[in-house]
Amino acid sequence: MNDRPILFAPHAFTSPSAVADTLAPDVAAALLASAGDISLVLGSDGMIRDIAIANADLVAQGFSDWIGQNWIDTVTVESRTKVVQMLADSAGAEPARWRQINHPTHGGDVPVRWLVMRLAQGGAIAIGRDMRATATMQQRLLQTQQSLERDYIKLRQAEARYRLLFDLGTEPVLIIDAATRRIREINPAAADLIGVKPDAVNDQPVGTIVDAADRDAFIAHLGAAGASDDLSAISVRLASGREVAISARLFRQGRAALLLVRLLPAQVATEDAGHTTAMGDVIEHMPDAFVLVDSALTILFANGAFVELAGAASVARVVGAPLATWLGRPGIDLDLIVNQLREHGVVRNVATILRGTGGGHEEIEISGVVAPKDGDHCYGFTIRNVARRLRVVPTTERETPRSVEQLTELVGRMSLKDIVRESTDMIERLCIEAALAYTSDNRASAAEILGISRQSLYSKLHRHGLGNLVSGEN
Known part of the structure; x- marks a missing residue:
């Protein structure tokens, strides 16, 4: 044997020939086969002489048909240079290293990470590891990073809008730390x-902003606001001598409890108290968008979350406008939702889109209910933005419809082109199941009566999840 060591690990065996003498041929073959998902025995010309596959899914992808082919012919065009370089490097003195190569299959490109080691008698051994699971994980990490970046941008935009509204607002407002009673903003x-x-x-x-005579009453009002949201405004005299009505409301930012304090002329606060209700405050501060429409689907009321989601400048821009201006695909989604409401009185978590005023759209879920109003009826909708949820990475396997009823349920959820594709998959699956049943699961006979090759049948069995692909063949 050649005494030149194969450099692979940082500290390899000092006497490779002694290791080889202790291994029987079948033991050495078993070790090579178990070292990766797929192992190749290559000739000096790069031809594949033998192959061992530990991953059954690679058999279904056609990797077992490589014997007799040149290894370079089994890879994609952009990977050919890597194959030539790996074979050349294996004959040199440099340490062997792993490299990723893509292999075209009927189900798409399969990434495999390869290590090539030269044999003393000529030829080489190539050990490969299936990288699809790693690629899927990398894709999920990338999606997570992109989602975090989008959330960060939205947070910065929301912070900029808050600062602009806070500074340009004509209503006097203070932000106070509920624990220390100090002015934050x-x-x-x-x-x-x-x-x-x-x-x-x-x-x-x-x-310090309140006259000394009213200071105790003012501090007591702030303490009561921390325990109750239904407090009437109180009149106090400021240190500057002006009399105002002060209304305080508790809110939380992170783990900090803060108080939003409004300073209003006394007469304005008295008039406004009769029109503000606890229910209205709850709806206005809901994290999900809420909109109330009449029987003609004209907006009667919308909370701040809906205004932000629609990209409108203010509530006044959406009140009185048709809901169809923003919700769903024109003439499709909203009509279906209203018909369901009229028939059942309620809808839950219907997936649709909401079109922004400035263009683009957001994926949403909408729930609605019918409510009576002065002898007529109106509709209340809650809308939840689901675009930021992390999407599940699609897999190559999917369950196809099993009946005409399941196909008809796809109308409205998929395009006609996609429904036709689903129906083709359903017919193909049913025909394969019928052929296997007719031949008592003899796949060679089933392929013959279906008029397709054995390999094509195995491919379709794998795609539809039928049969046991690793069992013995008939």
């Missing part, structure tokens, strides 16, 4: 009303 309108510069009161005790 104050908008310019509130700073003008109090008579201070915004930076001068940041992180200062909130009691």
